[in-house]
Amino acid sequence: MLGAATGFLLVGVSRAADEVGGEWQLTFSPISKLLDNNDNFSKDNRFLVFDTRDTVGTGIGNGTMIMKVSVSTGLENVIYAPTPVLTGPQAAPGLGAASYSPVEDLAVFIHGPFVSETPVRGFYRTTNRLGGVVWADGSGDASFLDCRDVTNDPTLPGAHRGGTHRHEFTADGKRIGFTYDDALLTQYPRNIGYMVAHEKAPCGVGFYAALLVPLTPPAQSRPGDIERAADDSWAGVKGLMRAFIGNVKEPNGTVMSSLFVVDIPENVDITTADSGTKTRYPSPPKGTTIRRLTTTPAAGIVRGSLDGTRIAYCATADGVRQVFIINSMGSDQHTDPAMRPVQATRLEKGASGGLRWHPSGNSIAVQSDNGIAVVCVKPGPLFGKAVWLTQHGATVPAVEGLVWSRDGKLLAFNRRVPTYDSTGKLVKDAGGKDFRQIFLVRFPDQDGNGIADPAE
Numbered sequence: 001m002l003g004a005a006t007g008f009l010l011v012g013v014s015r016a017a018d019e020v021g022g023e024w025q026l027t028f029s030p031i032s033k034l035l036d037n038n039d040n041f042s043k044d045n046r047f048l049v050f051d052t053r054d055t056v057g058t059g060i061g062n063g064t065m066i067m068k069v070s071v072s073t074g075l076e077n078v079i080y081a082p083t084p085v086l087t088g089p090q091a092a093p094g095l096g097a098a099s100y101s102p103v104e105d106l107a108v109f110i111h112g113p114f115v116s117e118t119p120v121r122g123f124y125r126t127t128n129r130l131g132g133v134v135w136a137d138g139s140g141d142a143s144f145l146d147c148r149d150v151t152n153d154p155t156l157p158g159a160h161r162g163g164t165h166r167h168e169f170t171a172d173g174k175r176i177g178f179t180y181d182d183a184l185l186t187q188y189p190r191n192i193g194y195m196v197a198h199e200k201a202p203c204g205v206g207f208y209a210a211l212l213v214p215l216t217p218p219a220q221s222r223p224g225d226i227e228r229a230a231d232d233s234w235a236g237v238k239g240l241m242r243a244f245i246g247n248v249k250e251p252n253g254t255v256m257s258s259l260f261v262v263d264i265p266e267n268v269d270i271t272t273a274d275s276g277t278k279t280r281y282p283s284p285p286k287g288t289t290i291r292r293l294t295t296t297p298a299a300g301i302v303r304g305s306l307d308g309t310r311i312a313y314c315a316t317a318d319g320v321r322q323v324f325i326i327n328s329m330g331s332d333q334h335t336d337p338a339m340r341p342v343q344a345t346r347l348e349k350g351a352s353g354g355l356r357w358h359p360s361g362n363s364i365a366v367q368s369d370n371g372i373a374v375v376c377v378k379p380g381p382l383f384g385k386a387v388w389l390t391q392h393g394a395t396v397p398a399v400e401g402l403v404w405s406r407d408g409k410l411l412a413f414n415r416r417v418p419t420y421d422s423t424g425k426l427v428k429d430a431g432g433k434d435f436r437q438i439f440l441v442r443f444p445d446q447d448g449n450g451i452a453d454p455a456e
Helices: 115-121
Strands: 023-025 047-051 066-070 076-080 095-100 106-111 130-135 162-169 175-182 191-197 207-211 226-235 241-249 255-263 289-292 299-304 310-317 320-327 353-357 363-368 371-376 386-388 399-404 410-416 436-442
Touching: 047 106, 066 106, 076 106, 076 130, 095 162, 106 162, 130 162, 162 226, 175 207, 175 226, 191 226, 191 241, 226 255, 241 299, 241 310, 255 310, 299 353, 310 353, 320 363, 353 399, 363 399, 371 399
Parallel strands: 226 299
Antiparallel strands: 023 436, 047 066, 047 095, 066 076, 095 106, 106 130, 162 175, 175 191, 191 207, 226 241, 241 255, 255 289, 299 310, 310 320, 353 363, 363 371, 371 386, 399 410, 410 436
16 A cells, blocks of 8 residues: 555535537636546546646646546545655656546556655656556545566566556456556567456555567567557457557568557466566567557557447548548458448548547547547448537637546546636646646437437
């Protein structure tokens, strides 16, 4: 357990505004609230969890609190706030990228070194962070999911030697995916991994961690080698597939970002992974395999459908970025055309990010033209039909951090909008910009089939 302060502190009672044009503003306090492409809705969809970076300083290193807000009332509460903190270029501990567990009232997030640890560990950085976890009712201390070990040689089995990020539970709560940066062998770019609760977990933590992709440093790569893996997400309830964007060396010497999948069978023994040494990079558990799904460029944070049958990603079409969908067992070289990618969106301004699946698998949501569009992806005559849920256009503040509720009824997102303190004075965040606030919009689906009513 961590020797840090937690609390359940009221941060103003702000009432959700009346709905105007479909969307409405949920939060109003002069605190920056980043949803950050995570799984922010609680298991019962009553709360959203977020981090507060950019409130007192820029970046995750200057994130000092993890908070939640009631979807129905807009009431904001602090659920974790360690003391003391250091802000500025040399910051600690650094908190960010918060998500809810889908099965318990737990929040998980990036956690850097405590101030007391900085003489040995140093300050917050991408290679110096762990997964923190705290009860979302603010009770008790926080703890760590994973173990960081940069002193032993070999690295302790089940530990890593750097920093984990974007901790994403599977829908059944049994596996947690993460992105990773190594502190010992920095010639290796970002990678992906996963962790599971295990009796052999090191350092007194609950989870045993392993990397999933055998990377090759760019200076040493040959055609077919993967140099970097990131922008990853689970496909399926049990997390038997982790989809990601991999930078792969092509035969002509160029590097292409393509869509890949790591297959992680349910019976894989995570303890067969090699945690590495100070001169040997970690390797995946035995029984995992990697498949390349596209031989053409792919981009964005990829997203797998809840049933695991399809994967959505972004690629360029008609000069802008659009969303494509592919069967999770297919490829763009497959002999069966039904197993190849199909373009799902034809948005004039393209898809700028925020790709999300409705739980039914019949629709996706995406950020475009500073707004939110939902698109039917159920095979049939409605496939590709788009509906705008929010304001959009050049005069509207940009949308960020789109997330769909677990029941599919609400979407939450960030916009930077003018924010005022208790005296009515206009205030800005640490970067001199409007604060990010949380907005909501309902998904219009009266018949509950996962397709927006205006599309039918």
